Amino acid sequence: MQLAYKLSGEEQPGRPVVILHGLLGSADNWLSQSKQLATERPVYLVDQRNHGQSPHAEAFTYQAMAADLLEFLTEHDLDRPFVVGHSMGGKTAMFFATQYPEHLQGLVVADIAPRYYPVHHQQILAGLKSIPVDSIKSRQEADKILSERIPELGVRQFLLKNLTRKSEGGFEWRMNLPVIDQKIEQVGEALPADARYEGPTLFLRGEHSDYIQPKDEAEIHRLFPKATIETVAGTGHWLHAEKPDEVIRLIQAFIDSAS
Structure with a gap:
């Protein structure tokens, strides 16, 4: 599937970043934040299938969305970018990292854990x-x-x-x-028990959000053994909208350390 996207920044030496929005969102959700990351590298803001300006399809699974992302990287000749995903986009990013680890440099997951979530929308x-x-x-x-x-x-x-x-x-x-x-129940799908990504990984959680709980930490570290977990003070689930400067600072520091 040919996904719609927006590009922040020009083609530059820095390794590219691809950002995936959450459920019912679009590339625009990260547009202002992406400009802060784009001073040293191109940042691609992707509309996932059935969202934004990307095509509609009956299939709406993380396997399909991970395959969409692989096609996007191939189409745009993106060599091992950093992938950032929020909520549903974070799940897509996790599925992608565990299925296609050779295609990314590092992973940032914003306020979602690899576990199953019951329908709550x-x-x-x-x-x-x-x-x-x-x-x-x-x-x-x-x-x-x-x-x-x-x-x-x-x-x-x-x-x-x-x-x-x-x-x-x-x-x-x-x-x-x-x-x-x-197909909303599929949005809550857990990662497979045998999934694993051994590359550099950053999990960001909102202080007042219940999406990443203390009980999730052991599973995060089991599936992502190089993961670090940072809490963004004073934020809920929409941490990148509530504290954009702090979230971008943490992402930038992670990219610098993992490059």
Whole structure:
């Protein structure tokens, strides 16, 4: 699958970085942060399948998304980049690293562990499905409908970035909402018990997030024996949006040490 992407920085000597967004997100989620990393290297912001401007497909598994990433690296002739992934993107990055370890220099996983996660996006998906995209007249109308299920303005603004105007008028979802809704349980899939990546790895967790818990640390170190785990103070699951400078500082220091 030919994935859509955005490029920060020019072709430079530094080893490239590829960043993968989370569920219901897109390349734009890391656009401002990527510019800080792009002073010494090109940074590729990738839309994963069924998200952003990338193609839609019925298959929505981490195996498929890892294969997409391998195809992307081959297509753009990227030699062993650093791969950074947040949440669902972090799972994709973990699957990729354990299946294709020779194709990356190092791995950064933002606020997700290799374990199974039960489905917990039902309210969000129900809210998105409640919006009649074929008939709404404005984003404000969509936001009003979504607010009945999701009171947090910031969450609604993030989700409604997926709403786009059609050239012929009206709105549509940029993401593949029916497939994401149908196959949401696959997003929580655990890495295989025999998975292993022995390259340099950094796990970042938000201090107030429960996505990486103390009980996860033993499994992280078993599957990723060279992993270090850093906690970003004062952040939740969206640590890169809440403390972008600190997250980029940690990623930059990791890249410097692993290059």
